[in-house]
Amino acid sequence: MINTPMQKQILFVDDESLVLQGLQRMLSNMRKEWSMRFASSGAEALALMAQAPADVIVSDMRMPEMNGAELLNEVMQHYPGTVRIILSGYADEDLVLRCVGGTHQYLSKPCDGETLRSTIRRAIDMDVWLENDNLKTLVSGMTKVPSLPSLYFEILKELRSPEAALDKVGATITKDPAMTAKMLQMVNSAFFGLSRRLTDPTEAVLQLGMETIKSLVLTIHVFSEFESSAELRGQTEAVYNHSLATALWARRIAQLERRDKRMVEESFTGGLLHDIGRLALAANAPGEYAQALALSRKESLPLAEAERAIFKASHAEVGGYLLGLWGLPISLVETAVFHHCPGKSQAREFSAITAVHAANVLEQERRKDLPAALLPQLDLRHLEQAGVGDRVPVWRSAMEVQA
Numbered sequence: 001m002i003n004t005p006m007q008k009q010i011l012f013v014d015d016e017s018l019v020l021q022g023l024q025r026m027l028s029n030m031r032k033e034w035s036m037r038f039a040s041s042g043a044e045a046l047a048l049m050a051q052a053p054a055d056v057i058v059s060d061m062r063m064p065e066m067n068g069a070e071l072l073n074e075v076m077q078h079y080p081g082t083v084r085i086i087l088s089g090y091a092d093e094d095l096v097l098r099c100v101g102g103t104h105q106y107l108s109k110p111c112d113g114e115t116l117r118s119t120i121r122r123a124i125d126m127d128v129w130l131e132n133d134n135l136k137t138l139v140s141g142m143t144k145v146p147s148l149p150s151l152y153f154e155i156l157k158e159l160r161s162p163e164a165a166l167d168k169v170g171a172t173i174t175k176d177p178a179m180t181a182k183m184l185q186m187v188n189s190a191f192f193g194l195s196r197r198l199t200d201p202t203e204a205v206l207q208l209g210m211e212t213i214k215s216l217v218l219t220i221h222v223f224s225e226f227e228s229s230a231e232l233r234g235q236t237e238a239v240y241n242h243s244l245a246t247a248l249w250a251r252r253i254a255q256l257e258r259r260d261k262r263m264v265e266e267s268f269t270g271g272l273l274h275d276i277g278r279l280a281l282a283a284n285a286p287g288e289y290a291q292a293l294a295l296s297r298k299e300s301l302p303l304a305e306a307e308r309a310i311f312k313a314s315h316a317e318v319g320g321y322l323l324g325l326w327g328l329p330i331s332l333v334e335t336a337v338f339h340h341c342p343g344k345s346q347a348r349e350f351s352a353i354t355a356v357h358a359a360n361v362l363e364q365e366r367r368k369d370l371p372a373a374l375l376p377q378l379d380l381r382h383l384e385q386a387g388v389g390d391r392v393p394v395w396r397s398a399m400e401v402q403a
């Protein structure tokens with residue numbers, strides 16, 4: 001096999017030779033960009049990895065001897081920089097979703113060529129784009145990384161079906177009692193300002209819309225997985241409240257700027273997940289994270305800078321990288337990465353990045369629990385460029401009115 005230096009190494013693992021042949025055929029047009037290898041067992045895959053580690057590994061779940069989750073856990077330990085993807089049948093979903101940590105992303109079988117190509121390509125692009133080896137090693141080695149909830153996939157499936165119905169999504173949520181309880185608690189909290197108490201998820205879907213519900217399911221799940229770690233209990237709640245408030249303000253700001261529905265929704269979801277990197281860092285390296293917090297307080301450094309001093313990456317990049325590994329849309333990845341510095345993104349116009357950036361700053365300003373030196377600052381140049389330089393007082397007063 002002759003590799004050109006630019007070629008990325010992709011390794012596919014499946015115990016059925018027909019599946020491997022199918023993949024080979026399906027992806028034959030990628031041969032210039034990718035150097036692809038195929039293994040029929042976990043042991044063979046590990047032998048190939050020892051010869052030359054792959055940039056991305058895509059493994060079947062159900063295999064005799066070593067199953068996909070076991071294989072990917074091995075890969076995580078020895079080759080933390082490799083992106084790990086499971087390609088699994090529907091019946092394996094429960095099994096797959098339980099093996100948190102070793103796997104970055106799940107694709108369900110049968111998977112069409114385009115989905116597979118774009119998933120792998122995105123994982124590779126993100127590497128180039130975030131260009132930080134520390135970050136890659138840091139995130140790839142994290143064991144406490146929640147997987148995406150199966151309920152999220154079910155809702156996505158429902159949304160994709162031609163007869164997607166609000167009541168069906170509501171019924172799907174009801175199947176998970178813990179999620180139902182948390183969701184109702186959330187939508188009935190003061191944050192949403194609804195005029196009456198909702199008692200049924202279907203009603204919540206009707207009131208808030210499917211996109212919002214989808215983001216809430218994702219957020220509730222991710223936060224509750226992090227909450228289970230003892231070190232994090234206090235922090236999770238603070239980040240959760242801040243994220244929810246930021247999401248609502250970001251949505252409000254996008255509405256005030258009369259942006260289309262999609263951008264309004266993106267601002268909301270982006271706000272919910274923008275600080276997820278804080279929890280990921282704290283869950284995986286509690287000692288170092290405590291150091292970063294202490295450093296920030298002692299030196300009056302913004303948190304992101306203190307994190308960079310300790311981890312060589314901040315929660316913004318870590319969060320963005322995680323969202324990317326989960327296969328969430330690139331706009332959400334960007335919102336997380338650039339929420340402190342929107343001027344560094346490619347976006348020159350008003351976007352969800354702008355809305356989340358401003359909401360994050362204004363929300364912390366309003367809470368008054370941080371010393372002035374630690375408050376994040378508005379990127380006025382970006383706001384000017386985006387044509388909203390004079391709108392900050394309007395956003396501030398909208399927050400005053402609603403508070």
Ligand SMILES: [Fe+2]
Pocket residue numbers: 274275315316339340
């Ligand atoms: Fe942040």
Ligand SMILES: [Fe+2]
Pocket residue numbers: 242246274275360
């Ligand atoms: Fe934040």
